[in-house]
Amino acid sequence: xxxxxxxxxxxxxxxxxxxxxxxxxxxxxxxxLVGHSGTGxxxxxxxxxxxxxxxxxxxxxxxxxxxxLKHSRIPALRRHLGVVFQDYKLLADKTVWENxxxxxxxxxxxxxxxxxxxxxxxxxxxxAHKSRxxxxxxxxxxxxxxxxxxxxxxxxxxxxxxxxxxNLDPTTTTEIMELLGRINIKGTTVVVATxxxxxxxxxxxxxxxxxxxxxxxxxxxxxxxxxxxxxxxxSG
Amino acid sequence: MDWGKTxxxxxxxxxxxxxxxxxQITAIGTVAVTIVLLGAFxxxxxxxxxxxxxxxxxxxxxxxxxxxATPKQVAALESxxxxxxxxxxxxxxxxxxxxxxxxxxxxxxxxxxxxxENPLPDKLRxxxxxxxxxxxxxxSAQKMPGVANAVFxxxxxxxxxxxxSVLRGIGIGVIVVFVLVAGIIISNxxxxxxxxxxxxxxxxxxxxxxxxxxxxxxxxxGLLDGILGAAIALGLLALAKTTLWPRLLEALPGFxxxxxxxxxxxxxxxxxxxxxxxxxxxxxISVGRYLRT
Numbered sequence: 001x002x003x004x005x006x007x008x009x010x011x012x013x014x015x016x017x018x019x020x021x022x023x024x025x026x027x028x029x030x031x032x033l034v035g036h037s038g039t040g041x042x043x044x045x046x047x048x049x050x051x052x053x054x055x056x057x058x059x060x061x062x063x064x065x066x067x068x069l070k071h072s073r074i075p076a077l078r079r080h081l082g083v084v085f086q087d088y089k090l091l092a093d094k095t096v097w098e099n100x101x102x103x104x105x106x107x108x109x110x111x112x113x114x115x116x117x118x119x120x121x122x123x124x125x126x127x128a129h130k131s132r133x134x135x136x137x138x139x140x141x142x143x144x145x146x147x148x149x150x151x152x153x154x155x156x157x158x159x160x161x162x163x164x165x166x167n168l169d170p171t172t173t174t175e176i177m178e179l180l181g182r183i184n185i186k187g188t189t190v191v192v193a194t195x196x197x198x199x200x201x202x203x204x205x206x207x208x209x210x211x212x213x214x215x216x217x218x219x220x221x222x223x224x225x226x227x228x229x230x231x232x233x234x235s236g
Numbered sequence: 237m238d239w240g241k242t243x244x245x246x247x248x249x250x251x252x253x254x255x256x257x258x259x260q261i262t263a264i265g266t267v268a269v270t271i272v273l274l275g276a277f278x279x280x281x282x283x284x285x286x287x288x289x290x291x292x293x294x295x296x297x298x299x300x301x302x303x304x305a306t307p308k309q310v311a312a313l314e315s316x317x318x319x320x321x322x323x324x325x326x327x328x329x330x331x332x333x334x335x336x337x338x339x340x341x342x343x344x345x346x347x348x349x350x351x352x353e354n355p356l357p358d359k360l361r362x363x364x365x366x367x368x369x370x371x372x373x374x375x376s377a378q379k380m381p382g383v384a385n386a387v388f389x390x391x392x393x394x395x396x397x398x399x400x401s402v403l404r405g406i407g408i409g410v411i412v413v414f415v416l417v418a419g420i421i422i423s424n425x426x427x428x429x430x431x432x433x434x435x436x437x438x439x440x441x442x443x444x445x446x447x448x449x450x451x452x453x454x455x456x457x458g459l460l461d462g463i464l465g466a467a468i469a470l471g472l473l474a475l476a477k478t479t480l481w482p483r484l485l486e487a488l489p490g491f492x493x494x495x496x497x498x499x500x501x502x503x504x505x506x507x508x509x510x511x512x513x514x515x516x517x518x519x520x521i522s523v524g525r526y527l528r529t
Contacts, residue, residue, distance in 0.1 A: 049442075078444035089439055103443035106450075111240020150443070 001027045001158060001189045002048060007057030007067075009043055009213075017043035018054070019213040025191065027157070030184040032200050033193040034224055035210035041193035044210070045160050048191075049083050050074050062157055079107055081158040082151025086166035088143045090135040090150075096122070097131040100149045107154070121149040125179060141172035148179065152188070159183060161192040165199060173199060197224035249456045256429045260461060263425035267465025267511050268472070270418035274411065275473045275507050281407050282498045288396050288403075292367030297374045297388045299360040305382040310358055313382050317362055320376070322369040327361040334359050357384060368397060415514055423518035426458055430526050437526065447527050454523045455516050462515025466508045473507075474500075 002025040009018040018040045025031050033041045046052055047059055050066050059066040064077055090099050100121055104114045122128045125145040135143050144164060151159055161180065165173035177199050184190045194200065200207060200223065207222025208215055217226055253260055299317070301310055310328070317326045329337070334356045339348045364373050370393050377386040430437070440450050477500070 072446075075441075075444040075446045078442060083442055089435070089442070091436060091439065102439070105241070105244045106440045106445040107443060108241070108449065111238050111244070114240065154443070 001025055001029070001062055002191070003058070003060040004044075004047075005058040007044075007047065007054045007059060009040075009047065009052070010055045017213055018047075021057070021213070021215055023208060023215060023218070025189065028184070028187055028189055030181070030190045030203075030205045031192070032203070032205055032207045032222070033191060033210060034195060034197075034200055034207055036195065039210040040213040041210055042162055043213075045083075045162050045191070045193055048158075048160055049081055050077055075107070079154055080156055081160060082148075082154070082156040084144070084147050084151050084159065084161040084164050086163040088135070088140075088147040090143055090146055092135055095132050095134055096127055096138070096146050096149075099135070099146055100153050103150045103153050109154075117153050117155075118149075121153040124152065124183070125149045139172070140168050141175060144168065144172075144176055145179065148176075148183075152183065156188065158189045159191070161190065161194075163194055164192060165194065165196055170198065174202075177203060195224075200224040245453070249453050249460075252429065252433065252453055253457055253460060256432060259425050259428050260457075263422050263461040263515075264465040264468065266421040266425070267418055267462055267515065268468040270414050271466045271469030271507050271511055272472050274414045274510070275469060275503065276476070277410055277414075278407070278503060278507075279473070279477070279498060281403055282503070285400060285403055286498060288400055289367065292370075292393065292396050293363075295367060295370055295389055295393055297362040297364070297370060297377065297386055299362055299377045299383055300385045300387075301358045301360070301382050302384040303357055305358070309382040310360075313380055314360055316380060317360060317377060320373060322364050322366065322373050324363045324365045326363075329359040329361055331356045331358050367393065415510060418511075419514050419518045422458060422461060422515055423522045425461070426454060426519040427522040427526070429457065430454060430523055434526070450527065451520065451523050454519045458515035458517075458519025459512050460515070461519075462511035462513070463508065465515075466511025469511070470504050470507060473504075 002023070004021055004023045007018055007021045008016070010016050021040070021044065023044075033044065035041055047054055048061055048066065050069055053069075054067050057067065061077065062080055064073075064080075066077065069077060091102065094102060097118060101114050101118045104117065109117075119128060119131075122131055125148050127142060127145050127149060130138065130142060135146065138146065148159075148164075159180070164180070165176050168176060173196065180190050180192065181203065204221045204223075207217075207219050207224070209217045209219075209222075209226060299313070301313065305313075314326055314328055317323055331354050335348075335354050338356065342348065362373065362377065364370055370388055371390075374386045374388050377383060437450055
C-alpha cells in the first residue's frame with residue numbers, strides 16, 4: 001500500500017525533516033508512527049497525501065508514484081485516501097451531515113451516491129443521530145468522529161491520522177482508537193502518528209519509531225517506549 | 237442533470253455571496269462607479285465623434301469648370317463624377333445661380349452691384365458618402381478635363397479627421413486605465429473573500445477537489461459582482477441621460493446634436509460585458525494566487 005525508498009525532505013529554510021527514510025506498509029495493516037514532536041511524523045504523512053514533495057527518494061501509495069505526481073493529478077490521489085487531524089478541520093457553519101457530504105460534493109459525486117454513502121459513514125462512526133447538529137454543539141470526540149466519517153465517506157483504501165486523539169481525554173481517546181481498529185478490520189489500511197503512549201501500548205500493533213527524521217525501530221507488535229516489551233517479557 | 241449537485245453548487249455560491257455582504261457591496265460599488273465613469277466617457281466620446289461625422293458629412297467639394305468648357309463637356313464631367321462610387325450626389329450650379337448664392341452670402345459686406353459681368357464659372361457641387369474620402373475625390377476631380385479647380389474646406393476636414401483619431405486614441409487609453417483599476421479593486425476584494433474561506437479551500441484540497449472546482453464559486457462571485465455593478469451603473473447612466481444631459485445641452489448653445497445618434501443599447505451591452513469580464517478575470521487571478529501554494 002505504501003512504499004518509501006530513501007526518502008529525504010528538507011524544508012526551504014534548511015531544516016532537515018526526513019533523512020533517508022525507507023518504509024513498507026502492506027495492504028490492511030495498522031501502523032503507529034511514534035516519536036517526539038518534530039521527529040518527522042507529520043512530515044512523513046504530508047508526503048503521503050502530497051501536501052509536499054520529497055527532496056529525494058521514491059514514494060508509492062496504492063500504486064501511484066506520489067513523488068513524481070503532476071500537480072493536476074493530486075486531487076485524484078486524495079480521493080483514494082482519507083486524512084484525519086488533531087484539530088478535526090470541520091466547517092463550523094455546516095452540520096455533521098453537510099460536513100461529511102462536503103467531501104463527496106466538492107469532488108463532483110452524484111447526489112444519489114451522497115444520499116447513500118453519508119448515512120453509511122455516519123453509522124460507522126456512531127453519529128447518525130447527531131447528523132443535524134453543528135460542530136460547535138458536539139464534544140471533541142464527536143467532532144473527531146465526524147472528521148473520520150468525512151475521511152471515510154469516499155471509501156478510501158488508506159486512512160492517515162495525524163495525532164487524532166491529541167485534543168481528547170483518555171476515555172474518548174480509547175473510543176476513537178477502537179473505531180480506527182474497527183475501520184482497519186473492515187480492510188482499510190490505517191496509519192496513525194501519535195505520541196500517546198497509553199494508546200500504543202494498549203493496541204499492540206506495528207510501531208514505527210522515528211527520531212530526528214529517521215526510522216530508528218520498526219516492531220511488529222510494539223510498545224511506545226523502546227525495549228518495554230522485552231522488560232515485560234523478562235519480568236513476566 | 238443532477239439537481240442535487242446543481243442545488244449544492246448554487247447554494248454554495250449564494251451562501252458565500254451573502255456571507256461576505258460588506259465586501260461584495262464594496263466590489264459592486266467599485267464596479268458601478270468605474271462603469272459610470274467609463275460609460276459617461278464613452279457616451280461623450282460617441283457624441284463628439286457623431287458631431288464630427290455630422291459636420292464632415294456637410295462638407296462638400298466645389299468643382300469649378302474652366303471658362304471655355306462646353307455644356308457637353310460639363311455634362312460629361314457631371315456623369316463621370318456621378319460614376320465615382322465614393323460620391324453621394326452631384327448638383328450642377330450654373331454661374332447665374334452661383335452669383336445669386338454669392339450675393340446672398342456676402343450681403344451687406346461687399347457691394348456686388350459694382351460688378352458689370354458675372355466673373356464666376358459654372359460649378360458642380362459634390363457630396364461624398366464617407367468624409368475621409370473628400371481629399372481623394374477632390375484630387376481625382378481636379379484631374380478631369382474641363383475642371384479649373386476642385387476645392388473644399390481643406391483645413392476643416394483635416395482638423396476633424398485628426399480630432400477623430402485623437403478621440404479614438406484617448407478612448408482606448410482611458411478605457412484600459414478604468415478597466416485595470418476596477419480589475420485591481422475587484423481582485424483585492426475577492427482575495428479577501430478567498431482569505432475568509434481559506435479553511436474551506438484547504439479542506440476541499442484535502443478531500444481531492446480539483447482547482448477548477450475550487451475556483452468556480454469565486455469566478456461566479458466575481459461575475460455577479462461585475463454584472464450587478466454594471467447594472468447599477470447603467471441605471472445611473474440612464475437616469476443621467478434623461479435628466480442631466482438635456483440641461484447640459486441647453487447650457488452649451490451652438491452645438492447642434494439633432495443629427496447625432498448614439499446607440500445606447502449596444503453601449504449598455506458592452507458595459508455589462510466589460511463588468512462581467514472584469515469581475516471574472518479579476519477573481520480568476522486572485523484565487524489562482526491562493527491555489528498556487
